[in-house]
Amino acid sequence: MDTLHTIKELAATQFGGEPDAIDENASVDKLGIDSLGFLEFLFELEDKFGFSIPQEAVANVRTLGELATAIDGLITANAATPT
Amino acid sequence: MTGLGVVSPVGQSVCELFANLLNARSAVRPVVDSVCPGARSLVAAQVDFNASAHWPAHQAAQYDRATQFALVAVRQAIVDASLELTEEESYRAGAYWGTGLGGATSIEESYRQLYAGNGRVRPTAVVLGMNNAAAGHISIANGLRGPVLNVSTACSSSAASIGEAYRAIKAGYADVIVAGGSEALVTNGNLRAWDAMQALAHADSADPARSCRPFAADRTGIVLGEGAGALVLESHERATRRGARIYAELVGYGNAADAAGISKPDASGQARAMRAALGEAALSPDSIGYLNAHGTATPVGDVVETNAIKQAFGAHARELPVSSTKALHGHLMGATGAVELLAAITAMERRVIPPTAHLTLPDPACDLDYVPNQPREAMLDAVMSNSFGFGGMNAVLVARRYRP
Numbered sequence: 001m002d003t004l005h006t007i008k009e010l011a012a013t014q015f016g017g018e019p020d021a022i023d024e025n026a027s028v029d030k031l032g033i034d035s036l037g038f039l040e041f042l043f044e045l046e047d048k049f050g051f052s053i054p055q056e057a058v059a060n061v062r063t064l065g066e067l068a069t070a071i072d073g074l075i076t077a078n079a080a081t082p083t
Numbered sequence: 084m085t086g087l088g089v090v091s092p093v094g095q096s097v098c099e100l101f102a103n104l105l106n107a108r109s110a111v112r113p114v115v116d117s118v119c120p121g122a123r124s125l126v127a128a129q130v131d132f133n134a135s136a137h138w139p140a141h142q143a144a145q146y147d148r149a150t151q152f153a154l155v156a157v158r159q160a161i162v163d164a165s166l167e168l169t170e171e172e173s174y175r176a177g178a179y180w181g182t183g184l185g186g187a188t189s190i191e192e193s194y195r196q197l198y199a200g201n202g203r204v205r206p207t208a209v210v211l212g213m214n215n216a217a218a219g220h221i222s223i224a225n226g227l228r229g230p231v232l233n234v235s236t237a238c239s240s241s242a243a244s245i246g247e248a249y250r251a252i253k254a255g256y257a258d259v260i261v262a263g264g265s266e267a268l269v270t271n272g273n274l275r276a277w278d279a280m281q282a283l284a285h286a287d288s289a290d291p292a293r294s295c296r297p298f299a300a301d302r303t304g305i306v307l308g309e310g311a312g313a314l315v316l317e318s319h320e321r322a323t324r325r326g327a328r329i330y331a332e333l334v335g336y337g338n339a340a341d342a343a344g345i346s347k348p349d350a351s352g353q354a355r356a357m358r359a360a361l362g363e364a365a366l367s368p369d370s371i372g373y374l375n376a377h378g379t380a381t382p383v384g385d386v387v388e389t390n391a392i393k394q395a396f397g398a399h400a401r402e403l404p405v406s407s408t409k410a411l412h413g414h415l416m417g418a419t420g421a422v423e424l425l426a427a428i429t430a431m432e433r434r435v436i437p438p439t440a441h442l443t444l445p446d447p448a449c450d451l452d453y454v455p456n457q458p459r460e461a462m463l464d465a466v467m468s469n470s471f472g473f474g475g476m477n478a479v480l481v482a483r484r485y486r487p
Contacts, residue, residue: 040205
């Protein structure tokens with residue numbers, strides 16, 4: 001599962017536009033996403049990936065590319081945690 | 084009043100609405116089981132609304148259904164008024180908007196998820212559900228930077244919002260105010276809550292569309308509806324200076340409370356509101372050519388209003404054509420005052436009074452002229468619209484044909 005691709009698809013659904021046209025290196029507010037919109041986006045991602053995204057994991061995220069990296073980190077951490 | 088806009092169960096334009104009112108075309112239908120499972124058969128008047136015709140999906144998702152109705156009705160009214168505002172003018176242009184429950188659908192969905200779903204609450208829950216969401220979005224979407232007020236007085240919300248807007252313009256606080264109201268509360272929870280009050284009409288087994296029967300001997304209660312009504316109100320100076328088309332002039336607003344019961348209406352409070360509106364308008368009772376009643380079709384309410392009309396109008400009450408259009412569009416709650424005033428103004432413009440539909444069995448206790456079943460042509464110089472809310476909050480508006 002390509003995390004970045006999933007993020008772009010969801011961003012297109014939530015904010016409009018085409019997934020492939022979304023620049024993963026542009027800052028989130030340059031993409032026209034305000035703070036409440038970003039929170040809502042994280043909420044949808046949590047539903048999509050099936051795990052909670054803690055605030056500290058995304059505290060320094062500025063771009064969707066960085067968000068994908070952060071989520072990949074969580075996926076790895078979750079996989080490593082014994083259930 | 085220079086612009087009108089409406090989203091209602093009987094039409095999503097003023098023309099469509101009024102044609103259906105004249106033809107007594109009811110939008111009352113059985114509530115589908117998926118909306119309200121398990122309750123006894125209920126009816127409601129809903130809007131066949133296609134949000135995707137107005138916004139892309141991601142934008143529509145930012146608006147509760149009631150806000151969607153509001154935005155569409157307001158856009159219609161603004162276009163109808165050919166309203167254009169410079170930045171300077173926008174500081175003197177506001178929005179006064181009425182609603183009973185605000186983002187009811189969103190609120191209910193939030194609680195459903197929290198208590199009966201996955202226990203999660205979305206970040207936009209507050210801004211979707213809050214009572215003033217529509218007012219906020221109206222201001223944002225239309226660049227209205229003047230005074231903005233959200234008015235919530237139950238069934239009289241939008242009549243009060245229009246009345247207060249009228250006062251604000253008269254007092255010089257604004258030159259333009261988009262006024263009206265919206266409501267979209269036909270949800271499982273609200274249907275059950277109203278049903279628990281035993282206030283809802285019994286579904287007519289032969290013809291559900293006829294379930295709402297204001298002033299009739301066989302009336303059984305309210306039919307919930309949804310929608311929005313919007314009016315552009317402008318100062319006389321501004322409207323005439325820019326050569327706006329003027330539908331009518333608002334000349335009286337009576338707001339008076341029953342101070343009696345939280346749900347049971349009181350004739351003397353309603354009469355005081357009607358008299359106050361007439362007094363402000365400096366019109367005698369016989370100047371009113373048509374009264375659009377609150378007429379919710381409850382056994383008690385219709386009698387109380389009948390008595391209130393007699394108190395307010397005296398001898399002229401017997402001559403006064405009164406009708407309740409709720410028979411066809413249902414009780415639009417926070418939006419009902421606006422939509423009904425709009426219907427009354429259109430009646431004055433088109434010179435024809437919409438009937439009280441489904442009135443085949445008269446009630447001796449309701450013995451006024453309710454224009455039963457058939458529309459009636461009439462030269463109207465002034466009209467009145469009644470809206471009476473739970474808590475005894477009565478708001479009455481009087482509009483007069485504009486004389487340059």
